[in-house]
Each structure stands twice: as C-alpha cells, then as structure tokens.
Amino acid sequence: MKVQRSTFLAVTGKSNLHHFHSSSQRIPITSEIDSREFVSKLLDRKWGLQCPASPIQQISVSSVKGIDKFSFLNNTRPHLGDEMSKSKQGSSFYILRDDLLHPLVNGNKARKLDALLPLVEDHKVTDLVTCGGCQSAHTAAVAVSCAERGLRSHLLLRGEQPDVLTGYNLVSTMYGNVQYVPRSRYANREEMLRTYADLVAGEDGTVLWAKDIVEGRDTMNVAKMDDFSSMKTSRRKVLIVNEGAGDALALLGMFRLVQHLSQDHLLGKKRPVKFVVDAGTGTTAVGLGVAAMSLGLPWEINAVMLADTLKNYKRHEDHLIAEFSRQFPGSVFCSGLDMNQMIKWIDRQHPRKFGKVLEGEVEMCRKIAQETGVLVDPMYTLAAWETATELVQDEKSSIVVMLHTGGTLGMFGLAQRYKTCFTNLKD
Numbered sequence: 001m002k003v004q005r006s007t008f009l010a011v012t013g014k015s016n017l018h019h020f021h022s023s024s025q026r027i028p029i030t031s032e033i034d035s036r037e038f039v040s041k042l043l044d045r046k047w048g049l050q051c052p053a054s055p056i057q058q059i060s061v062s063s064v065k066g067i068d069k070f071s072f073l074n075n076t077r078p079h080l081g082d083e084m085s086k087s088k089q090g091s092s093f094y095i096l097r098d099d100l101l102h103p104l105v106n107g108n109k110a111r112k113l114d115a116l117l118p119l120v121e122d123h124k125v126t127d128l129v130t131c132g133g134c135q136s137a138h139t140a141a142v143a144v145s146c147a148e149r150g151l152r153s154h155l156l157l158r159g160e161q162p163d164v165l166t167g168y169n170l171v172s173t174m175y176g177n178v179q180y181v182p183r184s185r186y187a188n189r190e191e192m193l194r195t196y197a198d199l200v201a202g203e204d205g206t207v208l209w210a211k212d213i214v215e216g217r218d219t220m221n222v223a224k225m226d227d228f229s230s231m232k233t234s235r236r237k238v239l240i241v242n243e244g245a246g247d248a249l250a251l252l253g254m255f256r257l258v259q260h261l262s263q264d265h266l267l268g269k270k271r272p273v274k275f276v277v278d279a280g281t282g283t284t285a286v287g288l289g290v291a292a293m294s295l296g297l298p299w300e301i302n303a304v305m306l307a308d309t310l311k312n313y314k315r316h317e318d319h320l321i322a323e324f325s326r327q328f329p330g331s332v333f334c335s336g337l338d339m340n341q342m343i344k345w346i347d348r349q350h351p352r353k354f355g356k357v358l359e360g361e362v363e364m365c366r367k368i369a370q371e372t373g374v375l376v377d378p379m380y381t382l383a384a385w386e387t388a389t390e391l392v393q394d395e396k397s398s399i400v401v402m403l404h405t406g407g408t409l410g411m412f413g414l415a416q417r418y419k420t421c422f423t424n425l426k427d
Contacts, residue, residue, distance in 0.1 A: 035294050039291075048117035049111075052259075052260040056097070076373075093276075093392045095402045101406075106138075106141055107404060120151065123213060127238045128241060131189060133157065136168055143175035147175045155176045158181060164416055166415075167411070167414075168413065169413065193242075197238045206235070206237055211249065244280065246316070251320065255294070258297070272398035273298070276387050277302070277384055278384040284403070284405065289342075303346065305347060306354060306380060308354075348383040362378055364382065377408055377414065379414065
C-alpha cells in the first residue's frame with residue numbers, strides 16, 4: 001500500500017486575533033484560550049442534523065479461501081469506551097455508519113451541509129445554485145435538503161441527460177431544478193455558477209457565494225450580507241455553493257463529528273485511532289484531520305485517493321486550511337515536521353481511472369452485503385473497506401475505524417452503466 005504523508009497544520013489555542021465574525025455569531029478569542037474551549041465555542045451554533053451520532057458497528061475479519069480471501073461478520077452492538085480495551089478485538093475494525101444518517105443524502109454530504117443549512121435559513125435564502133456530475137451525490141443532497149426546508153435548488157449537471165434517469169440523477173431531478181451543461185462550459189465552474197445565479201436572481205435579486213456568509217470581516221461583505229438578510233421576501237436571495245460543497249465551512253460538520261466521537265463512552269480522547277475514509281475531493285479527510293489535531297487526539301487519518309493526483313489532493317488540503325484559518329481566526333496554524341497528527345494519502349488497492357469498475361468488485365460488494373448487512377459501492381466505499389481490512393491484519397496498537405460515507409444510491413447509476421457486472425452476479 002503506497003502511502004504519502006502530508007504534514008498537517010497544527011491548530012493551537014494561542015492567538016492574538018480577537019474575534020471570529022459570523023453574521024449570526026461572534027466568538028471572542030484571547031491569547032489564553034484553550035483549543036478545546038475554542039472548538040466548543042466554534043461549534044456553539046445551529047446545525048442541520050438534529051444529532052451528530054450515527055451507529056458504530058464492529059466488523060470481524062477472517063481469512064478464508066475463495067473470493068478476495070476474507071469473510072466478515074458484523075457485531076451491531078460492540079463494546080465502546082473503556083469496554084473496548086477489555087474485549088478481545090482480534091482482527092476487526094469499527095465502521096461508523098454515516099450511510100444511515102438520511103435515506104437519500106450521503107453521509108459525507110450531510111456532514112458538509114451540517115453548518116451551512118442553518119445559515120441559509122437565517123439569511124432567508126430563497127434559491128441555492130450548485131453543480132456536479134450527472135450522478136452527483138452532492139447535487140442530490142442539496143436538492144433534497146433544500147426541498148425539506150422549502151427552498152428552491154438549481155442544479156447544473158455536467159454533460160448530457162441520460163436515456164434513463166436513475167440513482168442520484170433521478171433524485172436531483174425529482175427534488176430540484178436540473179440543467180444539463182456542455183462540458184466545455186462546465187470547465188469554467190465559477191463563471192458558469194455566477195452567470196446562472198444572476199439569471200435566477202433577476203434584476204432586483206441578490207447573489208452571494210457560500211463563503212461570503214462566513215467571511216464578513218471586510219466592510220463590503222458585511223454590507224452585502226446585511227442587505228442580503230434584510231431584503232424584502234418578494235426578492236430572490238440566491239446563494240452559490242461550490243461543487244461538492246468543498247469549502248472551509250464544510251469542515252465544521254467534521255469538527256462536530258470528531259468532538260462527538262471523542263467522548264469517553266465512544267472512542268475517547270487517549271486511545272490511538274486509525275481512521276479510514278474514501279477521498280473524492282478530500283474535504284472530509286481534511287476536516288477529520290484538522291478537527292482531531294485541534295482537540296489533541298492521537299488519531300491518524302488514512303485517506304484513500306480515488307479521483308485525483310496526490311499533488312491536487314495536497315493543493316486542496318492547503319487551500320482548505322488557509323481558507324479555514326481566514327474564516328475562523330481563533331486558531332493559529334503553523335507547519336512543522338514534528339506535528340503529532342498527519343493525514344496519510346493512500347493509493348487504493350486497485351488504482352484505476354476514476355469512474356471505472358473492475359472485474360470482481362460488484363461481487364465483493366455483494367459478499368459484504370450478504371455477510372454483514374452493510375452495502376458498499378465499488379466506486380467509493382469499497383476502497384475504504386479494503387484499506388480497513390488490510391490495516392487490521394498488522395495493526396496492534398491502534399483501533400481502526402472506517403467512516404462509511406454513503407454512496408449506495410450510486411449503485412443504481414453503476415448498474416445502468418455496467419450492466420454485465422450486475423446481471424452476471426452468481427452465488
């Protein structure tokens with residue numbers, strides 16, 4: 001397993017910055033504040049999810065002959081907290097079932113939208129514009145979340161409309177307003193999003209980007225946000241959310257999750273943990289890492305690279321951390337090789353061009369589903385499952401936890417695209 005270490009930027013509680021500004025919250029920061037207190041105040045806000053919890057289960061792994069040499073068993077009520085050290089772990093890993101957070105919204109998408117959605121409501125947004133691929137889980141999540149709150153969503157999907165609407169594409173179409181955009185135009189996402197948002201807003205409407213809601217420190221943005229919040233209800237208030245919700249604001253949902261998991265009756269604050277997560281854009285992995293570091297947790301994030309190069313993942317990581325430190329200046333970021341928490345960017349066991357399903361992977365997903373009741377997909381979460389299985393073969397000092405990000409609705413789109421892989425399933 002090829003591993004690339006990326007030095008994380010440590011979050012400390014020392015700062016000579018005085019305030020974090022948000023349209024609805026101000027968090028006073030002094031040079032004496034402890035980082036845990038800062039995180040607590042940072043998370044003192046409204047949330048989209050009623051509760052940060054999702055089920056934690058334990059997957060036992062045993063070597064067998066046959067398909068992919070392993071068999072699995074799911075313990076749906078494992079020992080947690082202090083009982084984890086008392087019970088015999090054997091060759092097993094824990095799985096955080098974020099795929100169960102919502103029937104139609106991916107787990108990682110729900111986490112990314114967790115802090116944004118209440119701000120959308122507070123600012124009385126009427127329309128939300130975003131973009132993604134034809135089978136984008138992000139656009140489906142936005143469409144469903146907006147509809148649940150009485151908002152209009154406008155979804156710009158790359159490419160042509162498929163002959164059969166299925167999977168996330170069908171969900172996006174049922175819940176939102178879908179426009180298919182030629183790939184040549186889609187290549188310039190910022191211009192495409194802004195142009196369409198202006199059309200939605202009309203002559204008397206207002207358009208803001210999601211980051212403008214958080215970044216209100218300069219006078220122009222403050223004035224725009226005040227105007228945005230106080231507009232008459234008859235005018236359109238349009239918010240643009242980047243593809244994949246890959247903004248610094250999305251990290252707050254991971255902060256909330258990490259704080260929840262670090263409670264003594266769950267994973268605790270002292271136990272070494274190796275997290276495994278499939279990395280599409282890498283935003284979830286970065287959020288887990290920064291949050292764990294800010295709380296001083298002895299955790300390691302293993303991010304399985306799926307859709308991009310190591311160089312681009314690191315570039316996105318740097319961008320997110322820089323944006324986060326600018327938007328939430330209660331923490332000081334400094335780089336160094338001796339940081340006690342790092343993210344490990346890992347190649348998946350069977351690298352391939354993103355979007356391709358390899359022979360035997362659908363069969364493996366079926367085997368896992370039948371033996372454990374957990375549905376993983378060959379595009380994303382199978383990669384995390386394979387890595388977690390590999391880690392527990394040699395891991396003795398740390399527990400391994402896989403974050404199940406969801407993605408199961410994507411199986412419908414894959415079944416349409418890779419018909420033979422699904423029609424040829426046999427016992």
